Every structure is written in structure tokens, then in C-alpha cells.
Amino acid sequence: MTDTPHVGDIMKDTATHRVGKVMGFVGPYVQLRPLGGGMEWDAQPEQLMSTGSAEALSAGVAEANSRSRYGVSVAADSVLPTAVKSPRTTAEAPPSSDECALAKRPGYLDLHTECRQTQDVFLPGSAGILLAPRCGCDCHTIAGCR
Incomplete structure (x- = not known):
């Protein structure tokens, strides 16, 4: 040098x-x-x-x-927003999961218990980017689906 x-x-x-x-x-x-x-x-x-x-x-x-690759990079004094479930109106309700949509057909009613979309799924390490919304089915409330 x-x-x-x-x-x-x-x-x-x-x-x-x-x-x-x-x-x-x-x-x-x-x-x-x-x-x-x-x-x-x-x-x-x-x-x-x-x-x-x-x-x-x-x-x-x-x-x-x-x-x-390991998550969001933010300044040390930044405050990340927390994932808060806001009440949705019926016009904003997401579609039903595949299990719940099929459960509306005759003979498949038991599929409501198979619904796996019981909560919103956010992108890991992100500040609230939604990957998949929770099930919008109003037919059941299993495991906090609604």
C-alpha cells in the first residue's frame, strides 16, 4: 500500500x-x-x-x-409495526380456503375441520407483508379461523 x-x-x-x-x-x-x-x-x-x-x-x-437473506435490516432505533388483525368487513373478507370451499358441497361437510388457514401468514422477517390471508369462511370458527 x-x-x-x-x-x-x-x-x-x-x-x-x-x-x-x-x-x-x-x-x-x-x-x-x-x-x-x-x-x-x-x-x-x-x-x-x-x-x-x-x-x-x-x-x-x-x-x-x-x-x-436473514430478515429486514433496520436502524437500531426503528420501531417495526406489529401484525395486528384488523376487523374486516364482508366486502374485504378473503376467499375461503380450498378445504372450506369443498366443504360446502354435499358429502364434504367434515372438511371444515381440516382448514389450515386459521390465521394470516406474514412473510418471515418482513414488516407486515401478507403471504396468505386467513380463511374467509363464515361457516365455522375452528381454532380462531374467524
Whole structure:
């Protein structure tokens, strides 16, 4: 490395092939932290290389993609909305589950007990994105289906 890194610089550690932000200096080492946050690591100054804006952006996108596989990334002081079941009118009622739709036919009445859509199903790690609504059937109230 030809330039001395400064705190806040984005550098590539050629020994580990990782890109990080310079957080400080301890003894002969430069402390780097992944762009998306996380555990700092020590790097030898001669193994650091400054990154271009394209490489820094690419590393930032890779970190964001990695975080997205494990849930929503939010600031530490953010408040996520909780999933609250709001009362629905009959005009807004979701369709019946397949089991309940079939149970309306003669000879299939017992299928109401097989209904598995007893509650709204939200996308894991999301802030209220609905994957599947609970059953809209008014014929039963098994396990809180309504």
C-alpha cells in the first residue's frame, strides 16, 4: 500500500479479500469493519489497497444482499409495526380456503375441520407483508379461523 489509510476510508484487505471501513489503528494493525457492520478484524497496512467507488458499491450491495437473506435490516432505533388483525368487513373478507370451499358441497361437510388457514401468514422477517390471508369462511370458527 502506498497511501496511509484514514479512519472512514474504504479499503480492501488483500490477505482476506474482504472490503471494510477503517475504524482505527491498534499497534501495527489497521482495524476494519465490514461495510454492513459486524465484527472488526485486524489487517496489516501493507496488505491494504484502496478501493474504487465501483468496488466499494459492489461490496456494500453484497452486504445488503447477505442481510436480506436473514430478515429486514433496520436502524437500531426503528420501531417495526406489529401484525395486528384488523376487523374486516364482508366486502374485504378473503376467499375461503380450498378445504372450506369443498366443504360446502354435499358429502364434504367434515372438511371444515381440516382448514389450515386459521390465521394470516406474514412473510418471515418482513414488516407486515401478507403471504396468505386467513380463511374467509363464515361457516365455522375452528381454532380462531374467524
